[in-house]
Amino acid sequence: MKRFIFAALLLSVCAGFAFAADPVEGYWVSIDEEGKLTAGWRIYEQSGVLYGKILAVAGKPRDTIASDVKESYKDFPVQGAVNKMTVVGTPWIWGLTKKNEGQWAGGNIIDPADGKMYKCKITFRAADGKKYKEDTLEMRGEIGMGIGRSQFWKKSTPEEIDKIQ
Template identity: 60%
Template sequence: MKKEILLAAIFVLIVGVFLAADPVEGYWVSVDDKTGNPTAGWQIYQSGGKLYGKILGVVGYPPDVKADKCKESYPNFPVPGKVNQLPVRGTPWIFGLTMDKPGQWSGGNVVDPETGNIYKCRITFRAADGKRYKVDTLEMRGEIGLGIGRSQFWRKSTQAEVEGQR
């Protein structure tokens, strides 16, 4: 009987670890590198074993703004239709990332809807440590190739704050 209880407890623990959300998932606010001001609110989520990120709120733009600076299509873009006619809000601009290890994803892309540029994308969760990272932080790195690119550091947020970005 004790052996069965022990095995059941181990099973529950293992299932819990695999079903727990990855720390990159959730709501994040992107921040301008120079001013430190919020630029957009994002939801990062998994679907079919891949990681995606969609904008839920954009500072300084009306809610119905279209991504008209984008191309008509991008390789492996997850939404059908002409990309340059899609709304900025609600469209997954980050797509196709696969998990390297919990809290670290790569191998996908990010499209900047403001410019239409596409970049290779890596995302890494940085837990608050009270030193370099005062709050839980998401490092979103866009690259053009050969490691050339830049990182943005987004802060953990709530759904209400993200959707309220205007």
């Protein structure tokens, strides 16, 4: 009986690790190149694919329409006219697949401010007390052949994102 209990306990612990969320998942605030907070995001995995939705945009009402984007994009995960969707609640990041723990690539990101679409890579950078003072998400947008730029997003909470005005 003791062996059975031990085996069951060990199995439940291992199963917990197997289903633990990837460190990129959760709530993040995007920070631009000048260090300014631009938006609050929720990054989530669904059926092995990574997505990201904006939950709040600094300086914009939550019902702002993404009128500066195109009407459609190849493989966009939501049906309908993209330029009629709200900035908040639309998955502007989609199609990334897991390469390693904390590393996703092969998807896309759209900047709803100008409608430009980029190839997207996301890498979790754990706080190390040196280069990364806190858990950081490296969000890299590329136009091809490794040409692009990275932003470094900060871990957040739903409550903090709720306060973004």
